[in-house]
Amino acid sequence: MKKALAIDVGGTKIYNTIINENGEIIAEIEKHSTPKTFAEIKYLFEEIISKYEKEVDVIAFATCGAVNNQNSGILGSTGNIAKEYPTMDFKNLSKKPVFVENDANCAAWAEHVIGASKGMAYSVMLTLGTGVGGGIILDNKLYKGKNGAAGEMHFKMRTDKHRKCTCGSFDCFEAYASGTGLKKTAEEITSNPDITTYDVIENKDRPIMKKVLETWQNDILEGIIGLANIFDPDCIVLSGSMAEFVDIEYLEYEANKEIVTTPFKVVKASAGNYSGMIGAALLAIESLK
């Protein structure tokens, strides 16, 4: 059975483990703080790879940032990681094949193969965390667009330049549906600039916090309606830490009332916390064929 050394690269943490072609984690999960500099990140990759590459058939990176259609490197900038990171020459980190894919795309693929959207040919995954990640599966294939950057959930929720988004533009879905978005919505509704998402969740039975969460969830609903009308998908998968705080059944029911396309499901991700590494490993092993 084929095996991959899976490495998940985020702005804060880097994880690695070994995963087989069934998507099973078959080694310890090692966790590292993401180093500050490009040189240190590269050195950490080299250390991990030299330790495990003999045991595996392929090295599989699930990384922050958009990844090109050759699965060899990063397109453009990637936010909160060393600014030279996009120049990383992944292919030369090992003598074994190296495969790179965006982390949200990997997670969507893991859901498609072993998780909540298994058996469904068309799905869109929204990862609701500090930001919002997107992964699109169309006709049982990962959809990447002309250069590999597709699936960015930066479509507008309003057009009056109300709320700045991390992307530099205004009023993107990410700026409303994310954890950061929930905090901003809470600030606007409570007029308290110091309120945290924790405050909202801890006090979720208080009427004002209820209103905050309903407003936030309604923005997620509106985004889901748009995606369902554009894609006519089998399902929309919600993952990420913030997905704990939405009412999946409500979203499915309400969205299906509004769409002009055909009925679809809204489901919670089920491939677990390491779905990024699992998806990267499954894609990498498939790329060997």
Place this chain on the structure above:
Amino acid sequence: MKKALAIDVGGTKIYNTIINENGEIIAEIEKHSTPKTFAEIKYLFEEIISKYEKEVDVIAFATCGAVNNQNSGILGSTGNIAKEYPTMDFKNLSKKPVFVENDANCAAWAEHVIGASKGMAYSVMLTLGTGVGGGIILDNKLYKGKNGAAGEMHFKMRTDKHRKCTCGSFDCFEAYASGTGLKKTAEEITSNPDITTYDVIENKDRPIMKKVLETWQNDILEGIIGLANIFDPDCIVLSGSMAEFVDIEYLEYEANKEIVTTPFKVVKASAGNYSGMIGAALLAIESLK
């Protein structure tokens, strides 16, 4: 060379002609008012088909309404045409093969094969008319979604239920970017409920009308930004009567400044007024292979 009898079915008019596998119109274009009843529409189809079917290899319908993935019939309701129209048994209208596709999808395909997005693998077409039609080409194939209904440009432009959309929901792109949307925007800005799109266009140098057109165009821009971030396309094609009134170069420049994906073009459709019939014929002839 293979030929198709192409029939374009809209809520107001029905057109027919003969088109060859190069997308060339090789007969007169006949025009009919769309009959009121299902029986009359069916009778008109039978008349057109019996007159021309011997001359062609396939019958190609470009129709209003979403069309299933078997290209044999209509999904759900279709707005301003006889309500039984979706029950039409297209396949049994002729002994020759019959192929059916949504008109906006057909027009997008014509642009892809012989028009403005020729040679580009990834494109999204927006038809700006009384409403907004959408057609999506991904990896050189027409994208239809799980049941065939994809490409509905009903994603939200705001979330405060400000403007009713024809789909029954609120604040869809169609309700802002269409000709009807321009009229609504003009009503809101001028406080004149009787203003028409004609009044706006005729007086487009007056400051208030300039503001109306800029607001309308900005809504189109915001929609284009979202689609480019979702799809990472080669281009977005604008077609339809209202596309005459947008500044294509401005839209391309401004959208490319805002996106987080990779640079893309905004182009005006060039396959002409009968692109629906041309696309239907090209798809129908291809389906014979």
